[in-house]
Ligand SMILES: Nc1ncnc2c1ncn2[C@@H]1O[C@H](COP(=O)(O)OP(=O)(O)O)[C@@H](O)[C@H]1O
């Protein structure tokens with residue numbers, strides 16, 4: 465029997481191949497696919513697309529669902545999502561995750577599709593990353609804080625378990641966990657090609673307007689051969705989303721405004737049952753910083769480095785800014801919980817290192833403004849300094865390297881160019897460290 469002819473309008477939205485596969489699936493399961501009024505199609509950072517469709521089930525009626533279409537890899541993504549649903553406490557699952565509906569739909573061209581419930585039960589739900597105007601920042605921050613509370617108190621309700629790691633092992637895993645080494649590869653390439661990875665332990669000297677001069681440790685210091693990298697740390701473990709940037713945190717936003725407490729986590733393909741509790745909070749915070757950063761003045765952007773590094777200290781009330789609420793609020797709930805259990809110091813160490821890893825990853829995001837990527841390089845240096853302060857270790861006395869923004873779209877200063885070419889013999893060592901050494905690490909648990 466030949467395939468049923470797909471609806472022309474459906475083909476326009478999802479393409480004729482996907483439409484044919486969907487129509488085939490619908491017919492053989494006694495369902496009907498209907499295009500909704502004001503439907504939408506969205507994309508994340510992968511080859512996938514997500515589109516809204518109504519599935520009419522003759523027994524249960526119509527459901528407005530989100531269809532995700534992606535390559536073969538989506539099969540295991542869906543399985544990981546299913547595992548997350550099965551392991552989550554019932555209430556958190558019902559209120560803050562999205563359900564999988566029906567099974568895997570085989571499509572042509574090496575792709576599959578699967579349906580999910582619409583996040584928040586509403587077609588008026590948006591990624592927090594889209595709340596980019598200044599007027600929306602308060603709501604964006606409130607959503608990040610509501611999610612951080614949920615991760616700590618509503619998702620991770622199982623007994624609180626810690627494990628040991630070393631600084632280096634932890635950092636390498638956190639920098640590379642999303643791509644089994646690929647991200648490290650891109651960090652390695654950036655670091656080597658721009659020169660900032662070629663410091664080999666020498667501090668960076670950066671100049672600014674509000675802070676005329678800063679000397680920061682090499683942001684890659686603790687990932688390399690530094691003896692501090694071998695120090696043991698305590699890692700707080702639990703359910704972890706694994707890629708909780710603000711494109712994967714959705715919130716209903718309509719004429720009644722934004723409802724932070726109704727946030728949903730989507731895209732659970734990197735879920736782990738025993739990941740570090742700091743991973744998602746660090747991703748939320750760095751992603752939130754990236755959202756708010758463009759609206760901050762250059763002077764405050766410089767001070768912000770100190771305010772982030774001082775996340776559990778007395779953040780000075782420079783101004784009443786949503787960004788200060790973000791810095792305090794995102795790690796704050798977990799800081800309180802860790803302190804209650806006697807792990808205040810251990811959590812400070814873990815979160816400082818998790819933020820350092822998240823800042824390093826952010827430097828590789830080519831979609832970010834080159835100035836923001838450069839700010840993340842400095843943040844990684846500032847967090848390395850913070851870790852040295854926590855451990856009471858002095859910064860290297862080696863002469864600092866003059867350094868300025870090395871990213872494309874920003875013209876390197878003559879000093880930077882000179883510093884990147886002066887020690888070419890050290891680049892291969894660095895490449896070996898970043899590309900070879902790290903890509904062998906990390907079997908996700
Ligand atoms: N269940 C859902 N409900 C509503 N919107 C969704 C849902 N899943 C995905 N989306 C939308 O599609 C976008 C991309 O989805 P995502 O699963 O994050 O894809 P990717 O793997 O490419 O990042 C999201 O940012 C969101 O706007």
Ligand SMILES: [Mg+2]
Nearest residue numbers: 508711712731
């Ligand atoms: Mg996504």
